Amino acid sequence: MTNPTLRIDDLRLGFKTWSGTIDVLHGISLHIRKGERVALVGESGSGKSVTARIVLGMLQQLKSARISGTVEFEGINLETLKPASRHALRGTAMSMSMIFQDPTSSLNPVYPIFTLFREVLQRAEPGIDTETARRKAIAALADVAINEPERVLESYAFQLSGGMNQRVMIAMALANNPALLLADEPGTALDVTVQAQTLRLMSELVEKHQTSVLFISHNLGVVREFADRVYVIYKGNIVEQGPTAGLFDNPQHPYTRALLSAVPRITGGGIPDIEDDPAQFLAPLFAHQGYSEKELLK
Numbered sequence: 414m415t416n417p418t419l420r421i422d423d424l425r426l427g428f429k430t431w432s433g434t435i436d437v438l439h440g441i442s443l444h445i446r447k448g449e450r451v452a453l454v455g456e457s458g459s460g461k462s463v464t465a466r467i468v469l470g471m472l473q474q475l476k477s478a479r480i481s482g483t484v485e486f487e488g489i490n491l492e493t494l495k496p497a498s499r500h501a502l503r504g505t506a507m508s509m510s511m512i513f514q515d516p517t518s519s520l521n522p523v524y525p526i527f528t529l530f531r532e533v534l535q536r537a538e539p540g541i542d543t544e545t546a547r548r549k550a551i552a553a554l555a556d557v558a559i560n561e562p563e564r565v566l567e568s569y570a571f572q573l574s575g576g577m578n579q580r581v582m583i584a585m586a587l588a589n590n591p592a593l594l595l596a597d598e599p600g601t602a603l604d605v606t607v608q609a610q611t612l613r614l615m616s617e618l619v620e621k622h623q624t625s626v627l628f629i630s631h632n633l634g635v636v637r638e639f640a641d642r643v644y645v646i647y648k649g650n651i652v653e654q655g656p657t658a659g660l661f662d663n664p665q666h667p668y669t670r671a672l673l674s675a676v677p678r679i680t681g682g683g684i685p686d687i688e689d690d691p692a693q694f695l696a697p698l699f700a701h702q703g704y705s706e707k708e709l710l711k
């Protein structure tokens with residue numbers, strides 16, 4: 414048996430504040446096998462992004478963060494990796510990369526796309542020369558269906574459309590063929606048709622490269638289309654998990670049922686275009702269905 418790409422075991426997180434510690438994750442466990450696409454769904458504030466940030470090693474540097482539990486990447490306990498060797502992992506085949514929600518503000522506006530792209534490629538190949546970097550960047554952009562890659566490389570992020578920037582980000586995130594892609598609400602800042610197109614592209618690419626994916630989303634329609642397996646997180650607890658089809662057809666936990674019943678039924682094929690904000694619809698829904706918080710956390 415090979416190691417899963419990612420294994421999280423009993424992960425706990427709290428933030429220390431002047432009035433005591435606020436617990437955010439209460440011992441979550443999950444794993445992603447090689448080439449598997451796993452979704453983490455839950456309402457706003459449930460702890461999805463902090464989980465991804467811990468995996469990337471971004472929260473560990475925060476003085477107020479109290480973290481315990483295990484995070485293993487390809488069988489290596491990330492705690493045993495010193496920050497320097499962790500940094501060296503970034504952007505190499507033994508690495509992970511992340512796609513954020515808002516592509517335009519995630520791309521540094523001060524440099525043209527080519528400079529940003531070369532930096533990404535240098536993480537895997539520090540001595541890469543300009544011509545090779547340009548060739549690789551052009552190939553990566555062509556992979557995400559960008560028609561004029563040369564022009565895009567000369568441009569700055571603010572000169573490109575949101576959809577174009579999202580494709581650039583996907584191309585960058587996958588350029589070094591990472592083992593794990595963390596996609597936190599990718600494209601929700603874009604309009605729905607552009608979001609659907611870019612997700613489809615991302616889907617094709619991860620399939621081609623057998624990339625493991627942790628896909629964070631509010632949008633259950635997209636999750637159903639994209640994920641092999643789903644974890645449902647509620648207030649820092651994983652309340653249910655299972656293969657996507659089974660979980661959608663026969664949800665066991667009241668919170669999952671509430672989430673699902675709040676989404677219009679999807680009948681057609683393809684990635685549906687539903688914009689939703691669980692924070693807005695869940696509260697009245699819970700009241701309506703008569704669930705108390707205690708029942709939801711059972």
Ligand SMILES: Nc1ncnc2c1ncn2[C@@H]1O[C@H](COP(=O)(O)OP(=O)(O)OP(=O)(O)O)[C@@H](O)[C@H]1O
Nearest residue numbers: 428437455456457458459460461462463464475631
């Ligand atoms: N640096 C921090 N200091 C204190 N609390 C934090 C910090 N970062 C996150 N939190 C809290 O942790 C909880 C989980 O946040 P997180 O960003 O993971 O939510 P989320 O599930 O990603 O929500 P959304 O769907 O809105 O993105 C929230 O209550 C948030 O306020």
Ligand SMILES: [Mg+2]
Nearest residue numbers: 461462463597
């Ligand atoms: Mg988030």
